[in-house]
Each structure stands twice: as C-alpha cells, then as structure tokens.
Amino acid sequence: MPNILSDQETILLIANLEEKLLDGFKKTDLNTLDLLFADGMLFHDQYGNVLDKEMDMDAYRTGMIKITKINVSKREIRVFESIVIVSASLFIKGKYADILLNGKYRWLRVWGKVKEDWKVISASCTSISV
Secondary structure, eight states: OOOOSOHHHHHHHHHHHHHHHHHHHHHTOHHHHHHHEEEEEEEEOTTSOEEEHHHHHHHHHTTSEEEEEEEEEEEEEEEETTEEEEEEEEEEEEEETTEEEEEEEEEEEEEEEETTEEEEEEEEEEEEOO
C-alpha cells in the first residue's frame, strides 16, 4: 500500500513507532514486538547471526535476550516513499544469551508498509567503540 503521508508526517510516525519498539524491547512486550515485526523480517545481530521474526521473538520469549536499559543518542530517519530507513546510536544494557550487554551499538532498521501498517522488515546491529 502506498504511503500517503508527507515525508515529515512519516518521520514523526516512524519516530513514534521506534519509541514503542524500544519500549517493547525493555518490557519484553511480545504483543508489541509481534505487531511491529513483519512476518518475513530478517535481523542480523552483532555476532553475524541471521534471525527471522520467530527466532527473534523466541529469544525474547525465553529470556535469552533481556534489555534493561536503552538510551538513544542519535537517530536519523530517511523516507523513500513506502520504505523508511532508521539509523540509531544506542546505549544498551542487558544480556544476550550469556553475554552481558553494556555498551554502544549502531542499529539500522528498515520499516516498510505492509498492507496498511508500518512494520520492521529488516534490521541489523553492530557494536561500536565508545
């Protein structure tokens, strides 16, 4: 479905959805994550693993991923009609499997219009030095 919003309206909408997504990560809110992740989503984690939606959801469901703190220090949002790219620098505290997370990461998320709703269709995460 085409995006009928202006670029500025789209940026505001995606910024709001990004905040809901980050809140969903912190609260392990599986309903929110399920709503915002597209069924065919692919995620490349900071270790080079490729996860699909179900694998990512299972990691939260089982407690393999637990995020306790997320602070956004920089975010850029670029609109390309019905695709939006978000680049963000985040400080993340929590755990991933048995690895403690306590540092800065760069996230790249691609949002796409799926039927009537905006959803994350792809994402990647890279650890960055301070």
